[in-house]
Amino acid sequence: MPPAEGALLEALDLSRSFGRRPVLRGVSLALRPGDVMVVLGPNGAGKSTLLRLLSGLLRPGSGEVRWKGTTLRRGDHQARRRLGLLAHQSFLYDDLTLMENLVFAARLYALPDPRAAARAALADAGLAERADDTPRALSRGAVQRAAVARAFLHEPEAVLLDEPFTGLDASAAHHLRDQLGQLRSRRGAALLVTHRPDEAWELTNRVGVILDGRLALDEPRPDDLSAFLGRYHAMIRG
Amino acid sequence: MDLAQAQRVVRRGAWLTAIAVVGAVGIYVMALSFTPPDIRQGLAQKIFYIHAPAAWNAMMAFVLVGIASGLYLWLGDPRLDRFAAASAEVGVAFCCVVLTTGPIWGKPIWGTWWTWDARLTLTLFLFFLFLGYLVLRRAIVDPMERGRFSAVVGILGMLLVPFIHLSVYFFRTLHPQPILMKPSSPSLPPEMLRTLLTSFGVFTLLYIGFVTLRYGLALATEAQEARRHA
Amino acid sequence: MGNWLRSALAVAAKDIRLELRSKTSLLSGTVFAALVLLIFNFARDPTGLSALDLAPSALWVTYAFASIVTLNRGFAVERENAALDGLLLAPLPRGALYLGKYFANFVFVAFIEAVTLPLFVLFFNLDLSTSWWGIMLVAILATAGFLAAGTVFSAMVIRTSFAELMLPVLLLPFMVPPLMAAAESTAHLLGGRPLSEVMGWLRFLALYDLAFVTLCGMTFSFVVDE
Numbered sequence: 008m009p010p011a012e013g014a015l016l017e018a019l020d021l022s023r024s025f026g027r028r029p030v031l032r033g034v035s036l037a038l039r040p041g042d043v044m045v046v047l048g049p050n051g052a053g054k055s056t057l058l059r060l061l062s063g064l065l066r067p068g069s070g071e072v073r074w075k076g077t078t079l080r081r082g083d084h085q086a087r088r089r090l091g092l093l094a095h096q097s098f099l100y101d102d103l104t105l106m107e108n109l110v111f112a113a114r115l116y117a118l119p120d121p122r123a124a125a126r127a128a129l130a131d132a133g134l135a136e137r138a139d140d141t142p143r144a145l146s147r148g149a150v151q152r153a154a155v156a157r158a159f160l161h162e163p164e165a166v167l168l169d170e171p172f173t174g175l176d177a178s179a180a181h182h183l184r185d186q187l188g189q190l191r192s193r194r195g196a197a198l199l200v201t202h203r204p205d206e207a208w209e210l211t212n213r214v215g216v217i218l219d220g221r222l223a224l225d226e227p228r229p230d231d232l233s234a235f236l237g238r239y240h241a242m243i244r245g
Numbered sequence: 246m247d248l249a250q251a252q253r254v255v256r257r258g259a260w261l262t263a264i265a266v267v268g269a270v271g272i273y274v275m276a277l278s279f280t281p282p283d284i285r286q287g288l289a290q291k292i293f294y295i296h297a298p299a300a301w302n303a304m305m306a307f308v309l310v311g312i313a314s315g316l317y318l319w320l321g322d323p324r325l326d327r328f329a330a331a332s333a334e335v336g337v338a339f340c341c342v343v344l345t346t347g348p349i350w351g352k353p354i355w356g357t358w359w360t361w362d363a364r365l366t367l368t369l370f371l372f373f374l375f376l377g378y379l380v381l382r383r384a385i386v387d388p389m390e391r392g393r394f395s396a397v398v399g400i401l402g403m404l405l406v407p408f409i410h411l412s413v414y415f416f417r418t419l420h421p422q423p424i425l426m427k428p429s430s431p432s433l434p435p436e437m438l439r440t441l442l443t444s445f446g447v448f449t450l451l452y453i454g455f456v457t458l459r460y461g462l463a464l465a466t467e468a469q470e471a472r473r474h475a
Numbered sequence: 476m477g478n479w480l481r482s483a484l485a486v487a488a489k490d491i492r493l494e495l496r497s498k499t500s501l502l503s504g505t506v507f508a509a510l511v512l513l514i515f516n517f518a519r520d521p522t523g524l525s526a527l528d529l530a531p532s533a534l535w536v537t538y539a540f541a542s543i544v545t546l547n548r549g550f551a552v553e554r555e556n557a558a559l560d561g562l563l564l565a566p567l568p569r570g571a572l573y574l575g576k577y578f579a580n581f582v583f584v585a586f587i588e589a590v591t592l593p594l595f596v597l598f599f600n601l602d603l604s605t606s607w608w609g610i611m612l613v614a615i616l617a618t619a620g621f622l623a624a625g626t627v628f629s630a631m632v633i634r635t636s637f638a639e640l641m642l643p644v645l646l647l648p649f650m651v652p653p654l655m656a657a658a659e660s661t662a663h664l665l666g667g668r669p670l671s672e673v674m675g676w677l678r679f680l681a682l683y684d685l686a687f688v689t690l691c692g693m694t695f696s697f698v699v700d701e
Contacts (some may be wrong), residue, residue, distance in 0.1 A: 064563055084568065090564070098558055101555055102493050107489075112565070114481070114485040132671055157561070172626060318697055380645075397698055401624055404687065407653070408679075409652060
């Protein structure tokens with residue numbers, strides 16, 4: 008299958024099994040600059056696996072993942088520099104302060120001024136006063152904002168988000184939408200796996216559905232959310 | 246990969262093993278009836294015909310595990326992983342043979358059950374390396390992860406062997422000098438040499454037979470698993 | 476190259492900072508080592524075996540076990556909040572990750588060894604005035620050897636059910652060459668022999684360290700990456 012023109016991140020006929028159990032079967036999609044794609048699907052459909060494959064944490068059984076036309080390989084770090092993943096877990100160390108956590112992440116991404124980047128990201132997240140607290144001392148919403156700050160710290164071009172709005176309080180959800188808006192305006196792309204498409208509907212421009220390991224739907228975002236949800240539920244039932 | 250193919254491999258392995266076992270019986274007969282006893286060591290020396298080939302094959306099994314491990318990490322072919330696992334299992338069995346025949350041979354000759362000589366010590370290490378390798382394999386469920394991890398252990402194990410050699414080299418050894426290693430001519434009388442070489446051949450055949458058998462069993466197990474999940 | 480080393484140092488610094496916060500591994504490792512030395516002392520017959528004869532083995536068994544205890548902590552700390560994923564997502568060369576972990580482990584074990592050495596001198600009634608720096612050199616090289624394969628295996632066994640049991644099973648054969656070299660050298664040094672006599676062993680240790688750190692760094696990706 009030929010690669011899509013100008014795509015940032017693509018899945019080409021991606022398949023992956025765990026042991027004997029196939030989880031993804033031949034999924035292909037392309038994220039272009041400015042895309043904010045929302046993907047829905049029942050539990051166990053393969054959504055998280057797709058994200059892990061796209062981020063390079065998992066290797067495909069067959070098919071490939073491409074970053075700007077180049078296949079992701081073991082040891083390839085160029086793509087990692089420009090990718091971000093926001094998952095259920097925060098990737099933060101409970102015994103380090105937020106500042107220490109973010110400075111470390113900044114160093115991992117070889118940012119030129121780690122302390123400044125960390126400070127800016129924390130300020131953006133409204134966590135400037137809590138910079139010297141550890142995640143243990145923070146409310147859940149604050150930890151989530153910190154996780155978002157960490158995910159966007161290195162100004163990624165493409166961000167993959169796994170149910171990012173679940174359990175987020177209002178301020179954290181606002182911060183995340185902010186970051187997504189900024190990402191879109193600098194021509195980045197995002198792929199959100201979510202049960203709550205309404206949370207970022209205005210930012211979304213594409214929708215998809217994963218059913219039973221396959222991409223059952225991939226189209227421009229319709230204007231009517233409730234009609235779309237109706238179709239989605241019908242797809243699951245059918 | 247299907248059950249029928251697996252069964253074919255198992256059958257082939259069983260035949261090879263059967264032939265090798267017959268060969269082993271033949272060696273037994275040869276060693277006892279058709280080979281002169283050693284002047285100094287007497288009857289106990291006959292164990293040598295089992296001990297030395299087993300040691301050689303254990304070492305070869307280990308080297309093959311290491312090579313297969315390296316190739317597996319490079320090529321990703323699951324057949325290499327399956328082969329490495331089979332070779333490791335057969336290798337650990339041969340190590341047991343060496344570690345039991347060694348003391349049985351040593352006690353009447355040197356008066357002790359165990360000596361820290363070069364070959365025996367190396368075999369002991371191979372035994373523990375094999376064991377660690379196999380225990381690790383049992384502890385990991387995902388086949389790809391299991392293959393990768395054991396391959397890394399296999400490669401690191403190969404690197405360890407020369408260091409073990411070096412370590413032991415620094416100590417005195419009680420093991421009989423390797424009388425076959427003289428460049429001019431072997432110091433063994435021809436009948437002994439004949440028995441020894443035949444034994445080497447038989448043991449190598451035994452290795453091939455066992456590994457084929459084990460490989461076939463692994464194939465059969467995977468085929469059955471696939472059938473169960475499909 | 477500079478970036479590579481910087482990343483490794485960042486990982487090491489992070490690990491050291493983390494451990495200094497909780498101190499659990501350092502404290503339990505030190506107590507463990509002290510207890511092992513104590514047991515060695517009580518378990519011997521003072522009339523049968525002189526302190527000087529037992530001392531090298533006692534010291535090195537202690538140090539070896541202290542290394543294993545410390546190694547167990549290595550990747551356990553990355554399990555909280557899926558921190559390891561955070562590391563693997565980043566453009567962090569896996570060899571740099573290995574080296575960073577290795578270096579942090581080294582610092583922890585070196586601490587435990589340094590704290591335990593005075594106890595060793597005390598319990599076994601030794602005089603280290605001429606030999607202490609030779610023993611320190613041996614300790615540095617041998618510990619570097621223990622931790623080389625140890626760091627790789629500690630990353631592997633995290634995925635198994637009996638991690639604390641699996642690690643020694645895998646690692647002990649690999650610890651024997653450096654252990655042997657260390658015990659021999661220490662025995663020579665404690666017996667008053669000059670450092671020049673143990674140079675062979677030191678070269679052996681250095682070669683071992685170089686060979687294993689290199690190969691382990693190269694194969695580390697196969698352990699942490701899918």
